[in-house]
Amino acid sequence: MPLLEGKGVTKYFGGLAAVLNVDFHIEQGEVVGLIGPNGAGKTTLFNLISGALTPQSGTIRFRGENITGLKPHVICRKGIARTFQLVRVFPNMSVLENVLMGVLFGKSDGHGMGQALEEAEKWVDFVGLSPVKGLPARSLTLANQKRLEVARALATGPKLLLLDELMAGLNPTEVAQTMELVNRIREQGITVFMVEHVMKAIMGICNRIIVLHHGEKIAEGTPQEIATSRTVIEVYLGE
Amino acid sequence: MKPGNVNLRKLWGPGLTFVVLALLAAFPLYASAYGLILVTDILMFVILALSWALFSAPTGYVSLAPAAFFGVGIYTSAILGKQLPLPLVVFLGGLISFCLALLVGALTLRLRGIYFAMFTFGLVELIKHFWLWYEIRFTGTRGRFVVVVDQKTIYIIMFVTFVLLLGTTYLIRRSRWGLALRSVGECEEAAAHIGVNVNILKTITFAISAIFMGAAGSVIATRWTYVDPYIAFNPLYSFMAVLMAIFGGISNPYGPILGAVIFAYLEEILLTRFPYYYMLIFGVVLIITVLYLPEGLIGLVMKLRKRMAGGQDALA
Numbered sequence: 001m002p003l004l005e006g007k008g009v010t011k012y013f014g015g016l017a018a019v020l021n022v023d024f025h026i027e028q029g030e031v032v033g034l035i036g037p038n039g040a041g042k043t044t045l046f047n048l049i050s051g052a053l054t055p056q057s058g059t060i061r062f063r064g065e066n067i068t069g070l071k072p073h074v075i076c077r078k079g080i081a082r083t084f085q086l087v088r089v090f091p092n093m094s095v096l097e098n099v100l101m102g103v104l105f106g107k108s109d110g111h112g113m114g115q116a117l118e119e120a121e122k123w124v125d126f127v128g129l130s131p132v133k134g135l136p137a138r139s140l141t142l143a144n145q146k147r148l149e150v151a152r153a154l155a156t157g158p159k160l161l162l163l164d165e166l167m168a169g170l171n172p173t174e175v176a177q178t179m180e181l182v183n184r185i186r187e188q189g190i191t192v193f194m195v196e197h198v199m200k201a202i203m204g205i206c207n208r209i210i211v212l213h214h215g216e217k218i219a220e221g222t223p224q225e226i227a228t229s230r231t232v233i234e235v236y237l238g239e
Numbered sequence: 240m241k242p243g244n245v246n247l248r249k250l251w252g253p254g255l256t257f258v259v260l261a262l263l264a265a266f267p268l269y270a271s272a273y274g275l276i277l278v279t280d281i282l283m284f285v286i287l288a289l290s291w292a293l294f295s296a297p298t299g300y301v302s303l304a305p306a307a308f309f310g311v312g313i314y315t316s317a318i319l320g321k322q323l324p325l326p327l328v329v330f331l332g333g334l335i336s337f338c339l340a341l342l343v344g345a346l347t348l349r350l351r352g353i354y355f356a357m358f359t360f361g362l363v364e365l366i367k368h369f370w371l372w373y374e375i376r377f378t379g380t381r382g383r384f385v386v387v388v389d390q391k392t393i394y395i396i397m398f399v400t401f402v403l404l405l406g407t408t409y410l411i412r413r414s415r416w417g418l419a420l421r422s423v424g425e426c427e428e429a430a431a432h433i434g435v436n437v438n439i440l441k442t443i444t445f446a447i448s449a450i451f452m453g454a455a456g457s458v459i460a461t462r463w464t465y466v467d468p469y470i471a472f473n474p475l476y477s478f479m480a481v482l483m484a485i486f487g488g489i490s491n492p493y494g495p496i497l498g499a500v501i502f503a504y505l506e507e508i509l510l511t512r513f514p515y516y517y518m519l520i521f522g523v524v525l526i527i528t529v530l531y532l533p534e535g536l537i538g539l540v541m542k543l544r545k546r547m548a549g550g551q552d553a554l555a
Contacts, residue, residue, distance in 0.1 A: 050432060072431040082432055090425035093418075101422055104415045105434035113415070156433050 001064050003028045003191050004049070004080075004160055009058035011044055011215075018044040020215040021058070026160065031182065031192040033202040035226075036212035037235060042195040043085055045212070046162050049193075050082045051075040062160070077108045081158035083149040085165045085195075091138035098137050098148055099123050099155045106156020120155060127151040127181060143174040150181065154190070161185060163194040167201050179205055203227065211235070252493070256405075263398055267391045275390050277507060279462070282397045283455050284503040286404055287480040288487070288495040290451035293408050294444045295481075296489035297420035300351070304343070304359035305480040307366050308336040308449040310472035312456025313385075314370070317466050320386035329396055329457040336453025337446045344442035351427075360474065367472035374468065382467035385460045397458045404451045408492050411444070420444060452480075486528050488535020497536050 002025035011019045019041040026032050034042050047053040049060060051072040060068045067075055081102075090098050100120040103111060111119070124133050127147040132140060137148055146166055153161055163182070167175050179201050185192060196202045202209065203223045211219040211226060213235045219226060226232055266278060287305050295302050312332035319328050347358050374381055411417045419440055422430040431437050460466055479502075487498020505524070509517040532539050 052428070052432070071436075073434045073436045076432055076434040084429065088426045088429040090422050090429065092425055093421065097418065101418060101430070101435070102433045105419065105430075107434070152429075152433060 002026060003063060004193070005061045006049070007059050007061075009045070009048060009055050009060060011041075011048055011053060011055050017215045019048065019055070019212075022212070022215070022217050024210055024217065024220075026191060026193055028159075028191055029186070029189065030207045031186055031194070031205055033206035033209040033223075034193065034195045034212065035197070035202060035209060039214075040212040041215040042212055043164055044215075046082060046164050046193075046195060049075075050080060050162060073105070076106050076156055076158075079157070079159035080162065081106065081153035081156045081160075082162035083146070083153055083164055083166060085168070087142065087145045087149055089137040089140075089145050089148050089152070092136055094134050095129050095137055095140070095148055096120055096124055096133040099151045102152040102155030106158075123151040123155045126154065126184070143170050143178075146170070146178070147181070150185075154185070154188075158190060160191045160193060163192060163196075165195050165197060167196060167198040175201055260402065260405075266398075267394055272390065275394050276462075277504075279390070279394045279397050279459075280507070281500055281503040282394075282401050283459050284479065284483060285496050285499040286397070286401055286451050286455040287476060288483040288499040289401075289404055289408060289492060290448045290455075291480040292484045292489050292492065292495040293404075293411065293451075294420075294441075294448040296484070296495075297417065297424050298441060298444070299424040300348070300441070300445075301356045301481065302359045302445070302448075303356055303474070303477040303481065304340075304362050304449075305452050306472055306474050306476040307359070307363045308340060308452035309456040309476050310363070310366065310370075310468075311336045311339055312453035312458075313460040313463075313466055313471040314383075315453070316457040316460035317383040317385045317471075320461060325388055325392060325396060325458075325461065329400065329454045332457030333450040333454040336449040336456075340446040340449030341442060344445040345438075348438065348441045348445065360477065363472050363474050363477060367468045370472070371468040382465055382470075385464055385466060387464055388461040390462075393458055393462055397455070400451060400454045400458065405492070407447065407451075411447075412492070416440075416444075482525065486525065486535055488532075488537030488539075490534060490541075491537060494535050494537035497540075501536070 004026040006022060006024045009019055009022045010017070022045065034045065036042055044053065048055050051070050051074070054069040058068070059066055062078060062080060065078070067078060090101065093101075100116060102123075103116040103119045121133070124130055127150055129144060129147055129151065132144065137145060140148060150163070150166070166182070167178050170178060175198055182192060182194070182205050194202070194206070206223055209221065209223055209226045210217060211232050218235065219229050219232050221229070263278070267275060270278070287309065291302065291305055294300065315332035315335055316328050319331060323331070343362060347355060350358055371381070411420070419430065419435050422435060423437055423441065427437055456471070463470070483499040483502045484495040485498070486502055487496065488494030506517075506521070509520055513520065528535070
């Protein structure tokens with residue numbers, strides 16, 4: 001049984017098919033990449049999985065359970081966490097409070113405040129933000145705000161983590177650090193599904209890549225297969 | 240910074256609160272008749288401003304519905320005041336407001352920004368006109384007389400309502416519930432995606448804030464002796480609650496309290512001393528506040544304290 005499985009997932013915005021009849025599956029322990037040109041439907045697919053949007057047809061199953069159309073907070077508590085393409089930290093809360101929110105609300109089992117704080121500290125440390133944990137999130141650099149989003153998502157105790165363009169806007173050093181972070185997340189036994197434009201990153205860390213174009217899945221395979229696929233090259237570079 | 244310093248500063252707020260509450264509790268023992276009426280009025284505005292801030296300050300949802308719940312409380316008193324003892328009437332006023340707010344909140348809290356403000360404003364007008372229609376159609380009169388209660392009882396019940404509101408505010412702010420409310424104000428979408436049930440959270444908190452507005456209406460109605468829908472559902476009470484809270488500052492609960500006390504007292508003074516210029520002076524004070532004190536009076540107080548603390552540290 002795959003960890004996450006989608007069958008015939010479809011979402012229209014007006015007459016435009018943002019995601020059309022897409023089948024996908026993510027296995028436990030994988031790092032899967034989702035790529036495609038701008039407007040291909042990558043973020044929409046993430047929104048459908050995380051409950052921000054409801055598909056018009058198709059089903060999404062998580063650990064065998066149908067989660068199609070559930071509310072975002074319910075999906076989060078079932079074990080799917082996400083980050084956002086444009087960072088959405090809580091700007092006036094401290095770094096630690098941001099992560100604490102994830103611990104306090106993201107799990108189905110209750111926590112005492114002391115225990116929750118301890119766990120929040122652990123995740124702040126995991127992404128390397130301990131030195132700035134008392135600062136308001138708005139004062140962090142973009143790279144650190146993205147790390148904070150990852151820590152907040154991890155604090156909800158996910159089985160599956162959706163990363164939406166985690167590396168966009170980062171410089172080469174920060175990209176390398178972020179790749180290292182994704183590898184460490186995988187080592188925690190957390191499955192990762194990531195939208196990414198930085199090819200070096202996606203080729204380097206993914207087991208498997210799914211390619212979307214105009215809302216449809218046009219290719220799927222290992223990084224080597226995708227890099228040499230004629231259809232994918234045509235989509236990106238034109239014929 | 241010395242640890243003794245920090246402790247003193249932490250005790251300053253609760254200590255002052257305790258002293259003021261003790262003075263207020265004993266107030267009927269030494270107050271003049273006029274003083275009692277004045278302070279009851281001020282407490283009423285404090286309740287409106289503070290309960291408004293309970294929901295709207297952290298979430299950023301600007302509600303213009305206080306007058307609706309206040310009016311519901313007033314009419315609870317007007318209808319049930321003769322049959323039931325006042326504390327029970329006030330409790331029912333709060334309860335009915337709570338239920339109405341639960342219904343309204345469930346329907347409208349998906350609206351954001353200006354749309355939510357507009358809807359809540361419309362709610363006051365809707366209830367006012369519906370009630371006017373009902374009264375004329377079914378009772379044949381526009382207004383009602385409210386049972387008269389002595390000033391001391393009115394004061395005590397208003398004071399108890401205020402203390403309960405203060406306790407509720409404190410508990411919510413201190414808990415994970417308060418943290419969740421802030422997260423909704425900061426980024427609602429992110430809050431939902433990390434497991435906060437935002438709709439339930441907003442609706443319940445909105446309804447809890449309505450309890451105190453309704454209770455305040457139920458108490459004060461007994462002093463007004465006559466009410467009609469135009470008096471009870473006057474949108475001015477919504478605006479007053481919002482203005483007082485913003486004037487005082489909404490970053491912490493002392494702000495709305497301070498704002499309401501000064502505003503209500505100023506209104507009284509201006510109204511009696513300068514009846515012709517009262518609205519004008521009021522407007523000027525308000526404009527100055529908005530222009531020069533964007534964080535309200537409490538923002539100014541905190542800035543001054545920080546400056547004084549900074550000076551002390553520099554000397555030491």
